[in-house]
Amino acid sequence: MTIIKVADESEVISKLSTYVEKISNDAIYNRGKFYIGLSGGSVLKFLCESLPKINTDWSKWTLAFCDERVVPEDSEDSTFGVYKKQLIPKTELTEKQFIVLKQGVSAEAAAKDYTEKLKLAFNSEEFKFDLLLLGMGPDGHTCSLFPGHPLLSETILKVAAITDSPKPPPERITLTYPVINAARNCIFAISGAGKADMVKRILKDKEDLPSARVKPEGSLYWIVDSDAAAHI
Numbered sequence: 001m002t003i004i005k006v007a008d009e010s011e012v013i014s015k016l017s018t019y020v021e022k023i024s025n026d027a028i029y030n031r032g033k034f035y036i037g038l039s040g041g042s043v044l045k046f047l048c049e050s051l052p053k054i055n056t057d058w059s060k061w062t063l064a065f066c067d068e069r070v071v072p073e074d075s076e077d078s079t080f081g082v083y084k085k086q087l088i089p090k091t092e093l094t095e096k097q098f099i100v101l102k103q104g105v106s107a108e109a110a111a112k113d114y115t116e117k118l119k120l121a122f123n124s125e126e127f128k129f130d131l132l133l134l135g136m137g138p139d140g141h142t143c144s145l146f147p148g149h150p151l152l153s154e155t156i157l158k159v160a161a162i163t164d165s166p167k168p169p170p171e172r173i174t175l176t177y178p179v180i181n182a183a184r185n186c187i188f189a190i191s192g193a194g195k196a197d198m199v200k201r202i203l204k205d206k207e208d209l210p211s212a213r214v215k216p217e218g219s220l221y222w223i224v225d226s227d228a229a230a231h232i
């Protein structure tokens with residue numbers, strides 16, 4: 001694990017650009033494609049600002065979601081809805097490159113459908129992402145994997161439904177650890193004093209919280225600004 005401490009949120013955003021640029025260009029050079037998993041919450045804002053700055057072959061990108069809220073795409077709670085408005089117009093990406101949630105069905109049906117879409121995108125039963133961009137909530141959750149939730153021990157499903165998310169909205173789909181930990185790279189991007197206590201509990205005290213269970217086969221980076229890193 002590499003911990004990268006930076007001064008503030010704008011440096012989190014510029015570090016993210018540097019890492020995503022390098023990882024995407026390596027993947028495209030070595031395998032001709034780049035598979036990335038995006039998150040919502042504060043990471044969404046970081047990515048909408050940092051991705052348009054990078055030099056890459058956008059046509060080789062496939063974009064999926066580490067988790068997504070089961071809401072209509074035009075709702076402001078839809079993670080894809082925000083990327084559609086705030087990222088696509090600033091890059092050469094097209095909507096077709098995003099693997100999106102099926103609309104108008106239950107969380108469980110959406111999770112099954114998403115699994116099928118990932119199988120097609122990867123042309124495999126194994127979903128090996130080049131990069132997952134992750135956020136961490138103040139309770140230590142990542143994706144929609146919350147402390148104490150039974151989904152933490154899911155080993156069969158690759159994409160699971162959750163209908164009792166403590167963070168609203170309650171219905172979501174999420175990647176599970178077998179997929180997260182198969183990734184070639186995972187990056188947490190964390191900013192602000194509100195995350196400082198949890199950053200310490202995870203990175204210093206090594207508490208067994210959901211974000212601490214992200215231990216990919218590949219590389220793991222935590223980009224943390226000085227407010228979030230205050231206690232480490």
Ligand SMILES: O=C(O)[C@H](O)[C@@H](O)[C@H](O)[C@H](O)COP(=O)(O)O
Pocket residue numbers: 039040041042043067068069079134135136137138141142143144167
């Ligand atoms: O749907 C969501 O909210 C996200 O996809 C989620 O996984 C997010 O990354 C964490 O909840 C952290 O969010 P914050 O960075 O806003 O605390």
